[in-house]
Amino acid sequence: MNKRTWLSFPYVLWIIGFTVIPLIVIFRYAFTTGDGGFTLENILTIFDPIHFKALVFSLEIAVGCTLICIILSYPLVLAMRRLKMGKSGVALFIIILPMWMNSILRIMAWQMILSPNGILNLILEKLGMKPLSIANTATAIMIGVVYDYLPYMILPVYNAVAEINEDIIEAAKDLGAGSITTFFKVILPLSMPGLLSGIVMVFVPSMTSFVVSDVLGGGKLQLVGNIIEQEFTKSANWNLGSGLSVFLMVFVMISMAFTLKNDVDGKESTVW
Amino acid sequence: MNDVILQLDSISKSFDGKMVIDNLDLEIKRNEFVTLLGPSGCGKSTTLRIIGGFAKPDTGRVLFNGKDITNLSPDKRNINTVFQKYSLFPHMTVEENIAFGLKLKHKSAQYIKDKIAYALKLVNMDHYGKRRPESLSGGQQQRVAIARAIVNEPDILLLDEPLGALDLKLRHSMQRELIKIKQEVGITFVYVTHDQEEALTMSDRIVVMNKGIIQQMGTSKSIYDEPQNAFVADFIGDSNIIDGVMVMDRLVEIQGTRIPCVDEGFGTNELVDVVIRPEDLKIVDAEKGYLKGMVVSIIFKGAYYEIKVRVQDYEWSIQSVNPATIGATVGLTILPENIQIMHKPLSVDAEVVKEDE
Structure with missing residues (x-):
């Protein structure tokens, strides 16, 4: 045995105490009834119409949020690539800055902006336009999650794009590729590793979030996360909450496995 | 067309x-x-x-x-x-x-x-x-x-x-x-x-x-x-580049010695750059050359020897198929057509720049 193996003990303890045991507990709750008997009820309850509707809505929010983040990231990242070293550092700092602020605070701020008498409608009124009722809609939730998770897309995509050698982009132009062709044939495929980790880092938390929908959805629009939260708090039905959690975890793992598998395949297939 | x-x-x-x-x-x-x-x-x-x-x-x-x-x-x-x-x-x-x-x-x-x-x-x-x-x-x-x-x-x-x-x-x-x-x-x-x-x-x-x-x-x-200035001469191949005085047409003075060359049309007593390729210099007996100096180093390069001969304060670089003895006093000779005379640069831009590649 290696002499330094004992150094890993704290981490092993950590993993057992905070990952393995909680997982076992959750799985135990998920597959048992209140009095301890085995059941699949808690898992299958996802097909209950209300739960299933929340799952579909969560999926819509997660997919939409991920796509919007991708579309917003690339123009910004490409612009930052053109900046000189120091300036791109400042730009990156400004982008990360909101991440260091309390997340509840950020979402509350959006509530203030979007509410019927909020800042947005105040501005629209001054401009002589009709007020919008965005608060408590899916749009409000979407704005919230995009704002929350955008930096998690920008950072890995920026790292991947910044790594692409300028020579390679010039070579594409040299061979007759315009800006759009260069982007789709060279920049996008070469930044794929960063894009994929960005997708994982945005899709998973937006799929499972509940705070954003709680505040910006006004409690009327429910994501799976909200239902799970309610099972644990209001209904005190830990078995049902755990069942839904296990389903959600497996669901996310499978969808991410598909995303990452495409990456491995992509390396061997042609880009054309 | x-x-x-x-x-x-x-x-x-x-x-x-x-x-x-x-x-x-x-x-x-x-x-x-x-x-x-x-x-x-x-x-x-x-x-x-x-x-x-x-x-x-x-x-x-x-x-x-x-x-x-x-x-x-x-x-x-x-x-x-x-x-x-x-x-x-x-x-x-x-x-x-x-x-x-x-x-x-x-x-x-x-x-x-x-x-x-x-x-x-x-x-x-x-x-x-x-x-x-x-x-x-x-x-x-x-x-x-x-x-x-x-x-x-x-x-x-x-x-x-x-x-x-x-x-x-x-x-x-x-x-x-x-x-x-x-x-x-x-x-x-x-x-x-x-x-x-x-x-x-x-x-x-x-x-x-x-x-x-x-x-x-x-x-x-x-x-x-025919390099046109000292920069080109220095950059293209190895060269000896030394100050000289054009005494008159077809006669240049280097290190106090007058040597026949083929260049014409320079002013009388004009200061010039003189370029001589290492392979154009011949080592001869001390008294038979235009210039007299001492062999300071010799390096075998395969096809030829690279020999340095110090004459006054300048070290001439010579490529020769025959070796020489370090410390020996030798003479250097050159054919008139192998001497390249160039005007001194008029501006700093044409000045020789040595770069460490």
């Missing part, structure tokens, strides 16, 4: 206030192999980037077949580049790399297939089509880069120190291959290098640049035999 394919008309370019190219005029003829030669920072690469469209000149025009293309982007010019660092697309196979430009031009699948086969054969890389760039050596990657550029049948091929990253032996064989490829495809080549031997070997015409100014233009032979 006009034989000039590309014309640079009073091009100037500066970066951060530093002049890189200073009012440069250059004409490149159809099917010519032109080499821009100079030390790093002399403006040769920037000149190439301006031709390729990757940099815009501050002033001046780029004319292609007489048409102004100064503001045309690189993808709209029928000019292709072979980059120093190969710059192959890492996410594509060799074939896909070569097909990139052709697919953008919407060529038929059969045409592309034939072109790939032809190009791979041309650069001696048949059977490598399915490989990925990272599995190839530097030399192989550069061959693919050349193939990728040539299949587009550009009017001009720009080569930016394409052999700079390769080892000496590979460089020599690639030089021969490039000449062969040039003859085969009949494209105008504009080549950038700081390696004077490479330039002398391959070019129809050499443009020696320093500090953004063309120092001399001409064939390899004329550049080597």
Whole structure:
């Protein structure tokens, strides 16, 4: 045995105490009834119409949020690539800055902006336009999650794009590729590793979030996360909450496995 | 039909206030192999980037077949580049790399297939089509880069120190291959290098640049035999460059000794730079030479000995097939036609700059 193996003990303890045991507990709750008997009820309850509707809505929010983040990231990242070293550092700092602020605070701020008498409608009124009722809609939730998770897309995509050698982009132009062709044939495929980790880092938390929908959805629009939260708090039905959690975890793992598998395949297939 | 394919008309370019190219005029003829030669920072690469469209000149025009293309982007010019660092697309196979430009031009699948086969054969890389760039050596990657550029049948091929990253032996064989490829495809080549031997070997015409100014233009032979200033003499091959006084036509005084030469038309007692190639100096008995000095070092170089002889405060470099004895007093002699007399530079720009490459 290696002499330094004992150094890993704290981490092993950590993993057992905070990952393995909680997982076992959750799985135990998920597959048992209140009095301890085995059941699949808690898992299958996802097909209950209300739960299933929340799952579909969560999926819509997660997919939409991920796509919007991708579309917003690339123009910004490409612009930052053109900046000189120091300036791109400042730009990156400004982008990360909101991440260091309390997340509840950020979402509350959006509530203030979007509410019927909020800042947005105040501005629209001054401009002589009709007020919008965005608060408590899916749009409000979407704005919230995009704002929350955008930096998690920008950072890995920026790292991947910044790594692409300028020579390679010039070579594409040299061979007759315009800006759009260069982007789709060279920049996008070469930044794929960063894009994929960005997708994982945005899709998973937006799929499972509940705070954003709680505040910006006004409690009327429910994501799976909200239902799970309610099972644990209001209904005190830990078995049902755990069942839904296990389903959600497996669901996310499978969808991410598909995303990452495409990456491995992509390396061997042609880009054309 | 006009034989000039590309014309640079009073091009100037500066970066951060530093002049890189200073009012440069250059004409490149159809099917010519032109080499821009100079030390790093002399403006040769920037000149190439301006031709390729990757940099815009501050002033001046780029004319292609007489048409102004100064503001045309690189993808709209029928000019292709072979980059120093190969710059192959890492996410594509060799074939896909070569097909990139052709697919953008919407060529038929059969045409592309034939072109790939032809190009791979041309650069001696048949059977490598399915490989990925990272599995190839530097030399192989550069061959693919050349193939990728040539299949587009550009009017001009720009080569930016394409052999700079390769080892000496590979460089020599690639030089021969490039000449062969040039003859085969009949494209105008504009080549950038700081390696004077490479330039002398391959070019129809050499443009020696320093500090953004063309120092001399001409064939390899004329550049080597008749350098027009001390910079060119120093940069092209090894040279002894020493101050001299032109006593009268066909007589120059070096280190207090009057030596016959063939140059005329200088002023009486004009201060000049004298250039003598190491292979043109002969070691003779002490009393029989124009100059007398002591052998200070001798290095065996394979085909010849490199001998240093100190005469007063100057160390002459001599290449000789016969060895000499260190410490011996010897004489140096030279034929009149092997002495190259040059005017002293009028401005600092033409001054000799020694660069550590």
